[in-house]
Amino acid sequence: MSRSDLDPASPPLASFRFTRVVAIQWVVGSAVGFFAFAYCFGHVYAWIRGVSLEPIVIAASSPPTTFGWLAVLLGLLVCVIVPHELLHGAVMAYYGGSPSYGVGVSHFVVPYAYAETDGRRYTRNQLLVALLAPFVGLTALGFAIMVIVPSPLLVVPLAANAAGSIGDLWMAAILCQYPADVRVGGLLDDGDRGFGIYGSRDRPTTRIPGTVLLSRFVTGSVGTLALIATYALVAILLSLAFGSGDVVLGDPDAGWLFFRHDRRADGSALLEIGDGPLLAAAALGGLAWTSVTIVRRRFEGEHDGMRK
Known part of the structure; x- marks a missing residue:
């Protein structure tokens, strides 16, 4: 969105700024997300190939073999970045933007590649398509290739692309809290990286009812x-x-297990993950966080009222 198209006296309904805290959150989210997506895509691969995913066997290997696999995986990761950003740019160009590409390091924390455009105002849905195109498109392509190519190695670039989409999914979640008639563009403050959500002058726009609670739960x-x-x-x-031994979180004998990592005498390892207990713990965590934020905001509101 061009700054000249905006009324300086009309601030955005909401703004997203790529601060150092957000950068750190994205790093942690991407690192954890890579393994989470790899596990989920592994289930898809197992279903497509008609095999069982668990128990996951991690074979022992010599250092030269390990370094070789790391080189292969690094090459796959690099090959994912290019189509990821090209898809962002292609959607921007389709909606009338002029995308540019580059790489950088944000706040000395996050190395990143980017596709961006200036002087273009996007609707909410247009920007949602631009944000989600690499995640949806490359994931669908990867699933299609899994049907033809029986290689579990495909899970790695798919998980890398999904982990690299954490920021895109984060911003898409923010946009989904507002109706489709909002416009999204650059911030009025010079030098700030992020975007603003702008409503119509003649019709006030607020968040879609229920999305605030849903956001807290998620x-x-x-x-x-x-x-x-x-x-x-x-x-x-x-x-x-x-070599400290096995790692178990949960109680398999009692019927609940988050994860178990068993080491074998030959140096290999078995990994087992409990889907049901993990999802139950996530739901409880979501309910707890929602309750905490509701109580905190209510307490802050009463405290402000008392001071007035």
């Missing part, structure tokens, strides 16, 4: 999964590094 659910996944990753890496 935030709590995703945050709960991220905490559990972060603990699991750290515990497993420490176990592999120091």
